Amino acid sequence: MPVDLADPFAREAEETARPLRSFLRSYFQSPGGTFGLILLVLIVLSAVFAPLLSFQNPYDLLQLDIMDGQLPPGEVSAAYGFPYLLGTDDQGRDMYSAILYGLRISLGVGIISATTAAVIGATLGLIAAYRGGRVESVIMRLVDFQLSFPTILIALMILAILGKGVANVILALVLVEWATFARTARGVGLVESRKEYIEASRVLGVPAWRIMLRHLLPNCIPPLIVIATVQVARAISLEATLSFLGVGVPITEPSLGLLISNGYQYMFSGMYWMSVFPGLSLLVTIVAINLVGDRLRDVLNPRKDT
Amino acid sequence: MFASILQRIGQAVFVMFCMTIVIFIGMNLIGNPIDLLISPSATPAERTRLIAEFGLDQPIWVQYWRFLVGLVQLDLGTSYIFNEPALRVIMQRFPATMELALAATFLSVLIGVPLGLYAGLRPYSPVSRIIMTGSILGFSLPTFWVGMMLILAFSVQLGWLPSGGRGETVRVLGVQWSFLTLDGLSHMLLPALNLALFKASLILRLTRAGVAEVLPQDYVRLAHAKGLSARRVVFVHVLKNVMIPVVTVVGLEFGSVIAFSVVTETIFAWPGMGKLIIDSINNLDRPIIVAYLMIIVLLFVTINLVVDILYTVLDPRVQFSKARTS
Numbered sequence: 001m002p003v004d005l006a007d008p009f010a011r012e013a014e015e016t017a018r019p020l021r022s023f024l025r026s027y028f029q030s031p032g033g034t035f036g037l038i039l040l041v042l043i044v045l046s047a048v049f050a051p052l053l054s055f056q057n058p059y060d061l062l063q064l065d066i067m068d069g070q071l072p073p074g075e076v077s078a079a080y081g082f083p084y085l086l087g088t089d090d091q092g093r094d095m096y097s098a099i100l101y102g103l104r105i106s107l108g109v110g111i112i113s114a115t116t117a118a119v120i121g122a123t124l125g126l127i128a129a130y131r132g133g134r135v136e137s138v139i140m141r142l143v144d145f146q147l148s149f150p151t152i153l154i155a156l157m158i159l160a161i162l163g164k165g166v167a168n169v170i171l172a173l174v175l176v177e178w179a180t181f182a183r184t185a186r187g188v189g190l191v192e193s194r195k196e197y198i199e200a201s202r203v204l205g206v207p208a209w210r211i212m213l214r215h216l217l218p219n220c221i222p223p224l225i226v227i228a229t230v231q232v233a234r235a236i237s238l239e240a241t242l243s244f245l246g247v248g249v250p251i252t253e254p255s256l257g258l259l260i261s262n263g264y265q266y267m268f269s270g271m272y273w274m275s276v277f278p279g280l281s282l283l284v285t286i287v288a289i290n291l292v293g294d295r296l297r298d299v300l301n302p303r304k305d306t
Numbered sequence: 307m308f309a310s311i312l313q314r315i316g317q318a319v320f321v322m323f324c325m326t327i328v329i330f331i332g333m334n335l336i337g338n339p340i341d342l343l344i345s346p347s348a349t350p351a352e353r354t355r356l357i358a359e360f361g362l363d364q365p366i367w368v369q370y371w372r373f374l375v376g377l378v379q380l381d382l383g384t385s386y387i388f389n390e391p392a393l394r395v396i397m398q399r400f401p402a403t404m405e406l407a408l409a410a411t412f413l414s415v416l417i418g419v420p421l422g423l424y425a426g427l428r429p430y431s432p433v434s435r436i437i438m439t440g441s442i443l444g445f446s447l448p449t450f451w452v453g454m455m456l457i458l459a460f461s462v463q464l465g466w467l468p469s470g471g472r473g474e475t476v477r478v479l480g481v482q483w484s485f486l487t488l489d490g491l492s493h494m495l496l497p498a499l500n501l502a503l504f505k506a507s508l509i510l511r512l513t514r515a516g517v518a519e520v521l522p523q524d525y526v527r528l529a530h531a532k533g534l535s536a537r538r539v540v541f542v543h544v545l546k547n548v549m550i551p552v553v554t555v556v557g558l559e560f561g562s563v564i565a566f567s568v569v570t571e572t573i574f575a576w577p578g579m580g581k582l583i584i585d586s587i588n589n590l591d592r593p594i595i596v597a598y599l600m601i602i603v604l605l606f607v608t609i610n611l612v613v614d615i616l617y618t619v620l621d622p623r624v625q626f627s628k629a630r631t632s
Contacts, residue, residue: 150562160599245568245572267458268461272458286448
């Protein structure tokens with residue numbers, strides 16, 4: 001049944017009856033957001049299906065042909081006959097395949113760290129909002145303290161102590177990002193916990209964890225989703241920076257940042273493709289996530305109607 | 307007021323103390339210093355002697371106490387690579403980082419304020435749209451990526467500017483400076499621009515928001531009404547009021563410029579503290595890492611402390627007991 005969106009009553013009825021459909025409908029009203037989402041879906045799919053889409057496993061040394069090293073884009077592999085769409089690196093690795101595999105690491109690190117940070121941050125933020133008092137002031141002092149240092153510095157500090165590695169990078173990113181989630185969750189939770197229905201639940205003897213989980217948390221979800229989206233992009237960017245600096249992921253699990261770093265020295269001799277193509281992939285990924293995040297912010301913003 | 311300032315200083319000292327514990331534990335318990343300090347080919351007798359010499363046979367709290375005493379005496383150990391006191395090695399690199407950070411801050415104001423002013427005065431012009439889109443890119447593009455593109459464009463393709471190093475320097479007051487020679491300036495332009503881009507976007511947006519806020523105010527309308535030239539209104543009445551938050555942010559963000567110089571210095575081979583810390587992490591040069599972390603933490607705690615104290619002095623409504631915000 002077509003719904004007349006100009007009619008506020010029909011729209012509200014639709015929003016309550018089919019929240020997902022109404023959400024999608026308003027999301028796709030923006031061309032930028034639609035474009036970003038399509039792009040992002042394509043990127044995620046190509047990362048997930050990297051083994052099917054690539055010509056070789058770039059980290060299986062047996063499949064590499066060192067004689068094909070440093071070939072510009074478009075050359076054809078002598079041994080296997082497939083074209084090197086984006087050229088090869090110094091060891092004869094197909095850059096196109098390497099980028100697809102690199103995307104997996106970059107996206108994986110970004111998503112895992114942002115989700116973990118969201119869970120930790122939201123939990124602490126809600127506890128701070130609900131409990132108040134000493135607990136709140138300790139948590140919020142930690143948040144303030146963490147936010148007063150630039151992200152890259154905290155990450156660098158942790159990696160300087162723990163050394164490189166995917167797990168260490170994720171840990172560093174979580175420690176960098178949790179505070180933003182905590183602050184948002186507390187902000188929303190604070191507004192919500194002053195409302196009467198929360199007081200009613202308290203009087204009825206509903207346990208604290210249940211109030212937080214069933215009443216406070218659902219209200220925090222929309223802003224947390226927006227922040228999480230943007231934080232995934234920031235995590236990917238920060239991970240790439242750390243890997244570029246040589247303190248991020250190890251050479252055995254190269255993300256886009258490490259690919260860029262490996263190709264960087266060859267850029268000066270005109271072999272631009274080794275770092276420019278992974279760089280462009282990183283860029284497109286970050287921009288796509290930010291476009292989606294911007295659109296989500298517009299759609300999910302609860303104050304849009306006031 | 308003095309009580310709250312004292313309390314704030316106490317907090318800063320406490321934070322510094324906590325950070326010494328974190329860094330000490332991180333450096334001594336997670337990595338094994340014995341493996342790092344003593345060559346595996348050492349004889350057992352030599353090994354025992356060296357362990358005693360470095361104090362590694364002492365209980366952990368004695369080691370921590372020594373670390374703390376060394377810290378207070380500005381003795382942070384000797385670099386394994388440079389064979390010089392770690393603090394001196396870092397201090398030698400400090401002016402280069404400072405110079406780059408100051409140049410970047412200067413550039414970011416030079417770029418951000420005029421563009422922000424324009425976008426604020428003509429919010430609907432297509433040029434403003436381009437400026438605002440550009441500022442979003444300035445926020446979201448990774449610094450190292452932009453730096454790489456700058457090198458690719460201006461050094462590799464066009465060959466206009468050098469891609470790394472400090473160039474010719476002049477010694478003034480016992481310190482080498484790049485900005486006094488033409489060659490040094492040409493070396494500084496790209497890295498400073500790279501480092502400035504993020505801050506420029508921030509300042510641009512602040513300026514634009516400030517202009518949008520100030521323009522409808524009565525005193526601006528009065529200035530127009532009493533017949534002042536548009537130029538005078540913009541540059542005196544509007545700009546002066548817009549600059550207050552901009553100056554605050556420039557000051558607050560200076561520390562983060564120094565932190566992000568790690569990235570820029572590595573890309574442009576700028577011989578500052580940032581490149582030193584990355585090299586030291588890769589070389590496992592522990593004393594340098596510890597000294598760098600302590601200096602940076604001190605720097606940030608000091609910046610935050612100064613800002614907080616200035617706020618209390620300037621605005622008596624600010625209380626450290628902190629009302630609930632946001």
